[in-house]
Amino acid sequence: MPLDLLTRLDPLRRVQCPFCFERFAAFELHVKCDGPGCESDFSRQVEDPILTRTFFGSGADSMIRSPWWVDPRRDQRRGVRRHLDWLVLPGSLDCPNCGRETDCRLCPRCHQRMPEAAIARRPGHITVFGPQSVGKTTYMTVVLNEFDQHVGPERGLLLEPIDEEVRRRYRQEYRDVTYGSALQGVGVGHWGEVTRQAHMPTPPLEVNRRVLQPLVYKVKRRGKTGSEPLLSFSDMAGEDWEMNFSVLRREAGHLIRRAKGLLLLIDPMRLPQVASDPRMRLSPKEAIAPPADYREDLSKLAGFFDRVPVRVPLAICLNKLDRWGPLMAPGTTLHEVATGVPGKPIEGDLDVLVHEEVRAAMRRWDQLSFLEHLGIDFPRHRFFACSALGDAAQEDEEAPQPLPTPLLVERPLLWLLRQQGLLR
Ligand SMILES: Nc1nc2c(ncn2[C@@H]2O[C@H](COP(=O)(O)OP(=O)(O)OP(=O)(O)O)[C@@H](O)[C@H]2O)c(=O)[nH]1
Ligand SMILES: [Mg+2]
Ligand SMILES: [Zn+2]
Ligand SMILES: [Zn+2]
Incomplete structure (x- = not known):
C-alpha cells in the first residue's frame, strides 16, 4: 500500500x-x-x-x-x-x-x-531472556497461543503476524512443537506417535543467528482506527546468556538495549534453598544444574546499558510455578494457583499479591543483595510467577507431552504492554 x-x-x-x-x-x-x-x-x-x-x-x-x-x-x-x-x-x-x-x-x-x-508509528518490543532451560521458548510459544485463543479475544486485542514468514516461523518453530502439528492430526503423527515435545535448547548465536530475527506482530485493538502499532518478540538462547556473553552483547545487544519491555525468566529450582526443600523431587537434569546467581544476572543486564538506573520496564517472572508453587504457605495466592485450589475467587489485585508474595519468597531464599540491586538499577520492575505448562509439565523430557494448561502466563506480558502504552 x-x-x-x-x-x-x-x-x-x-x-x-x-x-x-x-x-x-x-x-x-x-x-x-x-x-x-x-x-x-x-x-x-x-x-x-x-x-x-x-x-x-x-x-x-x-x-x-x-x-x-x-x-x-x-x-x-x-x-x-x-x-x-x-x-x-x-x-x-x-x-x-x-x-x-x-x-x-x-x-x-x-x-x-x-x-x-x-x-x-514506533513499534513496541519485548525481549525474553534469562539463563538456560528456564522455559523461555516454551513461554513464548504458550503466551502467544494464549493471546490468540483466549486473552486477546477477551480483551479486544489481537496479535496478527506481520507477514507470512513470521506466521510460518511461529507455527513451525514454536507452536507445532508444544501443541503438535496440524499436518498430522492434533498431536499424533502418522504412526500414532505423539508429536508434542519439549523444545530443544535454543541454539547459540554462533550456530544459528535466527534469534536475531524477532517475531513481529501487528496489535489490533477493538474500537481503534488508524494504523496499528507493532510488537516484536525476541527469545534468546540461555547458552549465550550464561556462556557466550560477550558474543551476545556484541551481536544481540540491541535487542536488550532498545527493547521497550524486558522479561527476565528465572527458575527458582536453581536456588539451593528451594532445591533442598525435602518436599521437592528434582529430576536428574535439575539435580546437576549449577546454582543460580540472580545478582550476577542483573549485573549482566545492567552492563547492556550506558546509564543506570535503567528506565526500561523489567518484568521478572519466576517460571515453573507448577513445580515450586506447592512449597508456598497454604492460603497464599501462589499456593492456591499452583495447586489449583478452586476456592473463593482471589480478592484484590492479583498482580500486586503475586508481586508481594514473590518478593517475600526471594527474601526468605536469601536473595537480599539481588533485591537491593534491583531496586537501585531497575526501579521500574515488577515480579511475576507463572507456569507455561501447568500440570502438563512432564518430568521426563522424552515423554509424550500433554497439552499445556498454563498458569498466569499472560500477566507479565499484559503489564509490559501497559507500560508501553499499547494497552490501558
Ligand atoms: N515444570 C515445568 N517445566 C517447564 C515449563 N516450561 C518449560 N519447561 C521445561 O523446561 C525445559 C526447558 O524449556 P525451554 O523452553 O526449552 O527453555 P529455554 O529457557 O528456552 O532454554 P534455552 O533455549 O536452552 O535457553 C523443557 O524441558 C521444558 O519442558 C513449565 O512451565 N513447568
Ligand atoms: Mg529456548
Ligand atoms: Zn523489478
Ligand atoms: Zn532494520
Whole structure:
C-alpha cells in the first residue's frame, strides 16, 4: 500500500525498525523492487551486502542477491529531486530492471522490509531472556497461543503476524512443537506417535543467528482506527546468556538495549534453598544444574546499558510455578494457583499479591543483595510467577507431552504492554 501523504510530508520523522531496532529518519529508507519478475529471476538480481550482514554476520563468505534496491538519495536517475527527499518522501520509484513502479521500503540498516505501520508509528518490543532451560521458548510459544485463543479475544486485542514468514516461523518453530502439528492430526503423527515435545535448547548465536530475527506482530485493538502499532518478540538462547556473553552483547545487544519491555525468566529450582526443600523431587537434569546467581544476572543486564538506573520496564517472572508453587504457605495466592485450589475467587489485585508474595519468597531464599540491586538499577520492575505448562509439565523430557494448561502466563506480558502504552 502506498504511504499516505501525511507520512510522506514528514520525512524527518524518526522511525524505528521492528526487526533490528535501529532508529533513523524516514527519508533514509531504501526502496526495492518487489515485482514478481525481479523476485523470481535470479539474473536480474543484484548483490545485497546489507541483507547478507543481517543474516550471516559481518564475516559472511558469500553474498545474498536480491531484486534491485537503492538508497533513493543516491539514485542518479532522479536528478536534483534526490536531494529534496528530506522535504517530501518520494511516492515510488521505477525499477530499472523490470520497469515496474515500486514503493516497497527497506530498513537502511538491516534491509528487511519495513511495514507501513512501522513507518507511521514506533513499534513496541519485548525481549525474553534469562539463563538456560528456564522455559523461555516454551513461554513464548504458550503466551502467544494464549493471546490468540483466549486473552486477546477477551480483551479486544489481537496479535496478527506481520507477514507470512513470521506466521510460518511461529507455527513451525514454536507452536507445532508444544501443541503438535496440524499436518498430522492434533498431536499424533502418522504412526500414532505423539508429536508434542519439549523444545530443544535454543541454539547459540554462533550456530544459528535466527534469534536475531524477532517475531513481529501487528496489535489490533477493538474500537481503534488508524494504523496499528507493532510488537516484536525476541527469545534468546540461555547458552549465550550464561556462556557466550560477550558474543551476545556484541551481536544481540540491541535487542536488550532498545527493547521497550524486558522479561527476565528465572527458575527458582536453581536456588539451593528451594532445591533442598525435602518436599521437592528434582529430576536428574535439575539435580546437576549449577546454582543460580540472580545478582550476577542483573549485573549482566545492567552492563547492556550506558546509564543506570535503567528506565526500561523489567518484568521478572519466576517460571515453573507448577513445580515450586506447592512449597508456598497454604492460603497464599501462589499456593492456591499452583495447586489449583478452586476456592473463593482471589480478592484484590492479583498482580500486586503475586508481586508481594514473590518478593517475600526471594527474601526468605536469601536473595537480599539481588533485591537491593534491583531496586537501585531497575526501579521500574515488577515480579511475576507463572507456569507455561501447568500440570502438563512432564518430568521426563522424552515423554509424550500433554497439552499445556498454563498458569498466569499472560500477566507479565499484559503489564509490559501497559507500560508501553499499547494497552490501558
Ligand atoms: N515444570 C515445568 N517445566 C517447564 C515449563 N516450561 C518449560 N519447561 C521445561 O523446561 C525445559 C526447558 O524449556 P525451554 O523452553 O526449552 O527453555 P529455554 O529457557 O528456552 O532454554 P534455552 O533455549 O536452552 O535457553 C523443557 O524441558 C521444558 O519442558 C513449565 O512451565 N513447568
Ligand atoms: Mg529456548
Ligand atoms: Zn532494520
Ligand atoms: Zn523489478
